[in-house]
Amino acid sequence: MALPASSNPITSVAPSSSPITSVQAPTYSSPLYPQSTNPQLLTRLNLDLRDQMFPVERETLMLLPESVLLGLFPQGLILSKPASWEGADDGVFTVDFDPDCFRYILSFWSTAQSTFYGTPTSTGLFHAQQNIPINPNDPTSDQSQNPLLSKQAIIVLREELEYFSITKPGGLAKTDLKSGLPNEELRALKRNCGKALENKKSIFAALERNVSSVGNAAEAHLIDMLCMSGFNRDDSWGFRACEPSRNVITSMALVLLKTGIVHPTPEEQKDGHNIPWIDAQQMSTAQKLLLFWRKPARKCWWDGVEVQIPASTTSKDEMINVKVWARRVWTLELSLVSLHFS
16 A cells, blocks of 8 residues: 655655656556457567567566556557458567567566466465465555555666767867768767766666755655665666667666565574564555556756767777766656566
8 A cells, every 4th residue: 555645755845856756657548458358459469679579478568567668669559450350469569679678677577477476386475475464453464455465566767868979179070061960970979978878887876976966855865765675776777778870878777676575584484484574664665666656757857977988980099088968867667567477
């Protein structure tokens, strides 16, 4: 059961100082969340992600976070078969999305699902959590009121970084005044700046830099809350790559939410202690993240940084410092993994 918005450390601050502003969950055209009994729906989709094919079950796709679905299908997606459709469910959808990022998401979801719900040869955390006794004075111990007891929660953090390189007057990198097109030196400079930024993989470095420069307490509290909930301050992005033909870098980080449900160690189990127990303080923090379940929240800010790149396309060892302005957009969301994920 999520806490009221007034008690949330993010949504309770003034809009001008909030590090993340909650937005309404995107509304997809029916049947994006269709009834599974509808015979006119595709049961499987073949996603063509930049010439790499991913056969994905419809039910699997529906369990992915809203923010990921928006990245995959920014114009929406219709899953019903055309009236003239014949044959097997082999619909192919061309999607402009990084295949390595999608592979990272599917792998993380699959591992989380098997760890929590178990496999044919092993039991998962879900099985043990069924034995947590219900305390009438503690609604967090009741599965009907607390989804964290029956589902694995994942924090989804995504960054889209658009960068602008500041060239020096009289330098080799320039734009042709007649055509308005960049010369090869300028294109190489932009590519090298992108690679230099891509290699800066620390998740919180830019946000901590912003906190240090403007002293935003709400942003500092956001970092603290995320680190209490599953992240570490020195964590790196799980996926980070430059977008082709764009001055944009996309990053994704997925972590299991620390719910405060403490499972006995093997040594404790040998002593007969087999029932998990709930750390009330950690559970309270985890429930605040439930406010972002299927309700992605976003933060946007500008960040200036210097990167070191080759001086020109012909230079071998000479390096120069280039000022780069980056517009960073963070999307934060909580997702709950279902037993039926595959």
